[in-house]
Amino acid sequence: MKSDNEFFATDEFSRFDTSFAKIYQSSSPFPHIVLDHILNEDALLRVLDEFPSEEDIAWDQSNRSTSIKLSSSTEKHMGPCTQRLIHFLNSQSFLEALSSVSGIEHLIPDPYLEGGGLHQIRSGGYLKIHADFNTHRHLFLDRRLNLLLYLNRDWRDEYGGHLELWDKEMKQCCKRVLPLFNRMVIFSTTDTSYHGHPEPLTCPADRSRKSIALYYYTNGRPIQERSDAHSTVYKERPDEQFHPGLLKRTLDACTPPIINQIRNYLRNSTM
Numbered sequence: 452m453k454s455d456n457e458f459f460a461t462d463e464f465s466r467f468d469t470s471f472a473k474i475y476q477s478s479s480p481f482p483h484i485v486l487d488h489i490l491n492e493d494a495l496l497r498v499l500d501e502f503p504s505e506e507d508i509a510w511d512q513s514n515r516s517t518s519i520k521l522s523s524s525t526e527k528h529m530g531p532c533t534q535r536l537i538h539f540l541n542s543q544s545f546l547e548a549l550s551s552v553s554g555i556e557h558l559i560p561d562p563y564l565e566g567g568g569l570h571q572i573r574s575g576g577y578l579k580i581h582a583d584f585n586t587h588r589h590l591f592l593d594r595r596l597n598l599l600l601y602l603n604r605d606w607r608d609e610y611g612g613h614l615e616l617w618d619k620e621m622k623q624c625c626k627r628v629l630p631l632f633n634r635m636v637i638f639s640t641t642d643t644s645y646h647g648h649p650e651p652l653t654c655p656a657d658r659s660r661k662s663i664a665l666y667y668y669t670n671g672r673p674i675q676e677r678s679d680a681h682s683t684v685y686k687e688r689p690d691e692q693f694h695p696g697l698l699k700r701t702l703d704a705c706t707p708p709i710i711n712q713i714r715n716y717l718r719n720s721t722m
Contacts (some may be wrong), residue, residue: 453620456539457494458495459489459491460508462704467548467549468554469644471484472551472554474636474680475552475553475659475706476554479618479722480616480618480645481616481619481638481639482646482689483626483637483638484552484602484636484637484639485635487555489635489700492634494532494569495535495602495632495657497530497661498530498532498533499604499613499661500685501529501530501531501532501533501567502530503528503531505521506586506660507660508525509522510522510566510571511524512582516568516579516693517577517578517579517685518576518577518579519573519577520572520576521570521572521573522569522570523568523569524563524564524565524566524567525568526564526705527567528555529568529569537568537663537665540598540665541562543663546558546560548574548596549596549637549653552637553596553637553639555595555639555669556669558595558596558668559590559668559669560667561590561665561666564665565587565588565589565666566664566666567664567665567666568664569661570664571661572648572652572654573652573659574652574653574655574656574658574659575652577648577649577650577652579645579646579647579649580617580621580649580685580686581645581683581684581685582643582644582645582684583597583640583644583666584680584681584682585680586667586680590648590668592668592669593668593670593671593672593721594640594668595640595669596637596638596639596665596666596667597636597637597638597640597664597667598635598636598637598664598665599663600634600663601630601632601633601660601661602632602633602661602662602663603630603632603661606629606630606631606632606660607654610648610652610654610658611652611653611654612624612627612648613627613630614627614631614646614648615626615628615646615647615668616638616645617645617646617686617688619624619643619647621686621689623687623689630660630662642681645696649688651678660661
């Protein structure tokens with residue numbers, strides 16, 4: 452496989468067909484791979500230069516017990532180099548490379564960047580451990596892969612913001628990944644691929660944890676992975692207790708709609 456793209460050198464891109472697949476498919480607690488310096492540094496610096504500040508655009512803001520973060524899936528808020536990078540990561544060539552690594556064929560990109568795009572978390576922010584929504588709410592496709600690309604230069608371990616990967620029983624964190632500049636993480640998305648960065652950031656007030664998130668889909672998924680459509684499902688770590696209202700919202704997200712409708716009907720009929 453060859454690439455003359457400004458972001459990938461030919462020799463790096465070709466490794467998606469060879470050495471990466473074995474690493475990805477044998478990793479635990481679920482299939483994943485962490486790739487350092489896989490992109491052209493100069494091109495990625497241009498992407499970082501374009502990354503909007505908190506004041507530059509109208510960010511989508513989350514300020515809940517499960518997440519404090521900023522995000523934007525609006526392409527017009529992205530600079531030209533950022534747009535070119537995302538378009539390449541959604542291209543046929545890169546999709547074929549992802550299929551070679553993950554073993555998941557016929558991947559479909561999301562041009563609407565539902566839940567993805569630019570992510571930014573300021574000091575004190577966090578994202579609790581969770582399993583992602585499993586179905587695209589507009590395209591009705593099955594979510595299969597996550598790609599996270601970090602843009603944090605000179606990021607120190609004491610700043611925090613580690614991506615944590617947890618086992619399916621939620622008994623232990625199996626891997627912690629520091630969000631360093633030009634670090635890409637790719638992992639399979641299932642109902643038990645629990646991940647997040649649950650501890651509040653401790654970086655200086657003038658810094659933030661910056662990333663680009665892309666998600667990939669298929670039309671259908673293996674029978675052993677199938678479940679009813681649900682939104683993001685947050686999970687408590689050992690000795691962690693969410694806000695009381697969060698448990699209800701999480702259960703509601705996991706409950707088939709017909710059950711919620713019957714429950715609401717019975718509740719209303721007794722009032």
